[in-house]
Amino acid sequence: MNELKANYHTHTTFCDGSDTAEAVVQEALRRGFTHLGFSGHMDPGVSMDYDAYAQEICRLQAVYRDRINILRGAELDNVYEPSCVAGAEVRGSAGAVPSTLRINSVLPDAPGASVAGEVFGVPGARSGDDFAAPGAEYTIGSTHFVPVPGSSVWSAPAAFGTHREGSENWDLIGVDGDIGLLHDQCRQYYGGDFYALSADYYRFEAMVAARLHPTLIGHFDLITRFNDLSRADGGHFLDETSERYLLPARRAMEALVPYGLPFEINCGAVNRGRKKELYPRPELLRHLHALGGEIVISADAHQKELLDGGFEEAMELARWAGFTHTNLLVREPVQASTKFHGEAETQNAAVLMDSSASSLRPAKNTQADGGGTLYWQPMAI
Secondary structure, three states: OOOOOEEOOEOOOOOOOOOOHHHHHHHHHHOOOOEEEEEEEEEOOEOOOHHHHHHHHHHHHHHOOOOOEEEEEEEEEOOEOOOOOOOOOOEEOOEEOOHHHOOOOOOOOOOOOOOOOOOOOOOOOOOOOOOOOOOOOEEEEEOOEEEOOOOHHHOOOEOOOOOOOOOOOOOEEEOOOOHHHHHHHHHHHHOOOHHHHHHHHHHHHOOHHHHHOOOEEOOOOHHHOOOOOOHHHOOOOOOOOOHHHHHHHHHHHHHHHHHOOOEEEEOHHHHOOOOOOOEOOHHHHHHHHHOOOOEEEEOOEOOHHHOOOOHHHHHHHHHHHOOOEEEEEEOOOOOOOOEEOOEEOOOOOOOEOOOOHHHOEEOOOOOOOOOOOOEEEEEEO
């Protein structure tokens, strides 16, 4: 079996991770990693000093550039305006975004998508406000919250930094935060009907590509985060095999696939003992394959020891669903003989399906450090 030595969903002490960014890099090197992407949270539930984070990741890129490929990313939330991402050369009160913060991209080839330099063709798209993560080389588009019925967030992405937990304009339902609060809000807004809540979750998730213009889709079915708990602990509120649950999920997936963004097989909840199955669940992953979608395998690591946790299980699940490859996010073609500090990297020629430039696909909504775009390169599984 080919070994996957890359992870693009990584958290540190800058957000809700357990280890410093440099400790994570050192652990990645110890495990023979060739690619490591940092993806600090920028959402209503996590407050991160993005400037300090970006500065540190830039420093690590310089220090370790001959040993490992490090990417500077961010995990964005569907709630907020994506002013940091590709094509977001929008103008606010302070004028145009500095060119150094613009991200070149190929925008989604989907109906209603904008062209680079225009304000996004999203209902209520804003034309200014603060930048969530300027200069990020790639972003993960995630849905951690569902706006309550009637919230303005349904029609317009909120300005970054608003709608914080505990604030007076808090009108969101967190799906992976507090199980007790989740039940309370489900009763308050949906009469305790978790199928209605999950349908709204997927209705909101279906907007993530148009609202955020991310590089990849994060943990697609996060609404099930607590579902594997015992009934006594508040779990088992959804039958994930029922059509009532699966139909809205499939519809959301069908809306997202035309954007050409890989869906991650997210190992995070399984790694930390929170779920029995990876995101997305098997039926949905097989549906993704039937739709012609692409995948990228991610650890969603919050501890350095879990950088590659669940990778073998993820590759087995992907093969079961019909996939023959995952994808590496690269600056240039990865050659089997690539060397760092004179030591051959652990990958061999069998890992990469094709190391020529012809196998590369421009990764949408990205910018390689120093200009240009990043690429998706298939890796056989």
